[in-house]
Amino acid sequence: MELIELARRLSGLSGPSGFEGPVCEYVANYLHPFADEVYTDVLGSVTAWKRCGKPGAKTVLLDAHMDEIGLVTTGVKDGFLSFATLGGVDPRMLPAREVQVLTEPPLYGVIASMPPHVLSAEDKGKAVPADKLYIDVGLDRQTAERLVPPGTPAVYISAFEELGEHQVCGKALDDRACAAIIIKAFERLCAQDLNVDVCCLVSTQEEVGHRGAKVAAWTAAPHAALVVDVTHGRTPDAPQVVCQCGKGPAVSIGPNINRAMAMELLALAEKKGIPCQRKAEPGGNSGTNAEAVQVSRTGVATALLSLPLKYMHTPVETVCREDMTACVELVTAYVENMEV
Amino acid sequence: MMLDTMETLCCLDGVSGGEDEVRDYILERVMPHADEIRTDPMGNLMVFKRGAKIPDRRIMLCAHMDEVGLIVTDITSEGYLRFAQAGGVNPQVLLGKRVHAGPQRVPGVIGCKAVHLTTPEQRKTLPDLKDMYIDVGASGREEAEKLASIGDLAAFDDTVVRYGDGFVKAKAIDDRVGCATMVELLESELPCDCWFVFTVQEEVGCRGAAVAAVNVEPDVALVLETTTAADLPGVEGADRVCMLGKGIVIPFMDRGTIYDRELYNTLRRLADENAIPWQTKTRIAGGTDGSSVQRSLGGVRVAALSVPVRNIHSPASVAKIAECEAQLKLVRLFLEEMAK
Numbered sequence: 001m002e003l004i005e006l007a008r009r010l011s012g013l014s015g016p017s018g019f020e021g022p023v024c025e026y027v028a029n030y031l032h033p034f035a036d037e038v039y040t041d042v043l044g045s046v047t048a049w050k051r052c053g054k055p056g057a058k059t060v061l062l063d064a065h066m067d068e069i070g071l072v073t074t075g076v077k078d079g080f081l082s083f084a085t086l087g088g089v090d091p092r093m094l095p096a097r098e099v100q101v102l103t104e105p106p107l108y109g110v111i112a113s114m115p116p117h118v119l120s121a122e123d124k125g126k127a128v129p130a131d132k133l134y135i136d137v138g139l140d141r142q143t144a145e146r147l148v149p150p151g152t153p154a155v156y157i158s159a160f161e162e163l164g165e166h167q168v169c170g171k172a173l174d175d176r177a178c179a180a181i182i183i184k185a186f187e188r189l190c191a192q193d194l195n196v197d198v199c200c201l202v203s204t205q206e207e208v209g210h211r212g213a214k215v216a217a218w219t220a221a222p223h224a225a226l227v228v229d230v231t232h233g234r235t236p237d238a239p240q241v242v243c244q245c246g247k248g249p250a251v252s253i254g255p256n257i258n259r260a261m262a263m264e265l266l267a268l269a270e271k272k273g274i275p276c277q278r279k280a281e282p283g284g285n286s287g288t289n290a291e292a293v294q295v296s297r298t299g300v301a302t303a304l305l306s307l308p309l310k311y312m313h314t315p316v317e318t319v320c321r322e323d324m325t326a327c328v329e330l331v332t333a334y335v336e337n338m339e340v
Numbered sequence: 341m342m343l344d345t346m347e348t349l350c351c352l353d354g355v356s357g358g359e360d361e362v363r364d365y366i367l368e369r370v371m372p373h374a375d376e377i378r379t380d381p382m383g384n385l386m387v388f389k390r391g392a393k394i395p396d397r398r399i400m401l402c403a404h405m406d407e408v409g410l411i412v413t414d415i416t417s418e419g420y421l422r423f424a425q426a427g428g429v430n431p432q433v434l435l436g437k438r439v440h441a442g443p444q445r446v447p448g449v450i451g452c453k454a455v456h457l458t459t460p461e462q463r464k465t466l467p468d469l470k471d472m473y474i475d476v477g478a479s480g481r482e483e484a485e486k487l488a489s490i491g492d493l494a495a496f497d498d499t500v501v502r503y504g505d506g507f508v509k510a511k512a513i514d515d516r517v518g519c520a521t522m523v524e525l526l527e528s529e530l531p532c533d534c535w536f537v538f539t540v541q542e543e544v545g546c547r548g549a550a551v552a553a554v555n556v557e558p559d560v561a562l563v564l565e566t567t568t569a570a571d572l573p574g575v576e577g578a579d580r581v582c583m584l585g586k587g588i589v590i591p592f593m594d595r596g597t598i599y600d601r602e603l604y605n606t607l608r609r610l611a612d613e614n615a616i617p618w619q620t621k622t623r624i625a626g627g628t629d630g631s632s633v634q635r636s637l638g639g640v641r642v643a644a645l646s647v648p649v650r651n652i653h654s655p656a657s658v659a660k661i662a663e664c665e666a667q668l669k670l671v672r673l674f675l676e677e678m679a680k
């Protein structure tokens with residue numbers, strides 16, 4: 001399957017943090033035919049192995065997360081569903097938003113918007129806080145209470161769509177676009193003679209604190225890791241953002257990243273003519289799974305490769321196709337290049 | 341049948357000032373059933389059909405073809421489209437929504453910098469409309485200009501969903517439901533002669549109806565419309581305006597019109613006699629083409645029949661299917677009454 005097609009399929013699945021089941025199943029099935037081993041751990045993360053067969057070979061871990069932000073219902077009021085947010089949801093995205101409530105089978109819903117006439121003049125220019133909003137599932141109170149118990153997750157409905165010639169947009173591209181990237185890189189690496197064992201980890205619960213990667217990295221016990229996640233792409237209302245869509249993946253540099261690995265990625269990109277950009281990460285926490293992986297067990301040499309993405313945590317996350325392709329190239333080249 | 345027609349109409353684009361697509365479709369549907377067809381320089385479509393009787397008073401039914409949307413006002417050097425509202429769109433429903441712009445229906449999204457990049461204060465407010473933008477996936481002005489032009493109209497995403505206990509979600513239910521009612525009537529036998537006026541530019545000030553009424557010279561006009569429903573948790577009493585599931589709305593007054601009392605009483609009586617659930621508006625809000633028609637010529641008797649709609653003027657407006665069908669049923673009874 002082509003990279004963009006895989007991203008499209010993954011984007012279309014429902015898997016908010018803690019409820020990644022459908023994504024987990026799809027990823028495990030996809031990896032199964034070409035991996036030496038695939039397993040799903042207790043937190044739902046999927047790990048696939050390609051062993052090089054060379055004695056004493058080191059292990060490199062590729063990570064991207066499968067969970068997306070979402071909502072979780074907290075009750076029923078007048079037939080409408082009250083909800084809390086799951087991960088970093090921007091409340092301004094919610095009014096008149098279509099969602100899928102993840103009952104079995106799922107229910108369609110619309111987050112109702114307050115008409116302007118019931119808003120005070122002062123409230124009109126304001127965002128409505130999430131706790132004042134409700135999901136309309138078109139049911140009466142009794143039916144809604146029966147079908148939707150509190151704690152039912154929900155995700156945005158948003159089709160994967162092409163924007164112009166170079167960009168694609170959809171929900172959950174943070175981080176399923178990168179899940180598609182590492183899966184495609186892993187698929188290519190599986191067909192090659194390598195000097196290292198490769199472990200492809202598609203992890204859960206990143207959006208609520210890098211929880212899936214923490215335990216999966218423990219189990220995998222890698223020597224080195226390449227975490228692939230998204231980073232903000234520059235937009236007109238965020239001109240201060242350094243990374244730009246269309247300029248290739250960003251190689252992060254800072255305390256959360258092994259500097260030698262970062263330099264090697266940059267050198268390799270230059271040598272192979274793969275576009276890439278630099279990103280400074282000043283803190284010990286890059287806000288990605290690199291934070292959990294770097295301090296796993298006795299420490300892991302960890303690099304962070306980021307796909308520039310506009311409108312993070314909205315239903316219209318937007319990335320550049322060429323950046324995705326370049327990211328696959330760079331991940332693949334890096335692992336191919338690793339010595340015993 | 342009526343619902344299918346409405347859904348088809350909702351998927352067409354007709355932002356105020358660009359109603360052509362809607363008009364073309366309606367014209368094709370009604371042409372075989374019309375006795376006379378008129379258009380005017382503004383784009384109104386006026387269709388006359390003979391019925392079993394010639395009524396004492398000339399009757400006009402009226403629904404507007406236009407919908408609220410956006411108009412492209414500028415293209416930035418970075419390739420983003422600036423826009424203004426065409427009609428009253430609540431800015432709270434814009435962020436992170438999909439639109440398609442111009443005759444080529446170029447897909448775009450209304451971007452907004454990621455929640456991570458906002459201050460807590462910014463998350464509680466909305467950007468000014470002038471700072472919002474549409475992203476069509478262009479990397480600069482030149483690329484964007486190939487996709488869109490200043491003056492292009494942009495309409496909301498056009499997927500239709502039936503859900504819950506007899507609800508339908510679509511853009512432009514305001515007022516394609518009225519258009520659908522008139523198309524269905526035109527395709528049936530009528531109890532009396534009737535003019536069907538499909539107007540333009542209702543959303544920008546009931547401008548089309550003003551000239552169409554002069555053209556048709558009605559004695560009696562019945563406006564087929566939608567009206568805002570705020571039947572949401574947290575909104576009490578009269579502020580709810582009307583409620584989905586409580587029946588078709590027969591308004592006595594809104595901000596544009598004090599409806600003719602004789603016609604108002606007739607409609608109420610017909611609904612009661614035929615067991616059609618109805619309600620009136622509990623808040624003097626909104627307006628209809630009735631305002632223009634009533635004060636045209638030497639004065640016209642005007643009434644309205646409105647379908648309650650949640651999230652009106654948003655990409656995800658919601659109506660109860662039974663109430664769309666009730667509009668058609670009650671208009672038919674009204675024409676029978678006029679034929680007496």
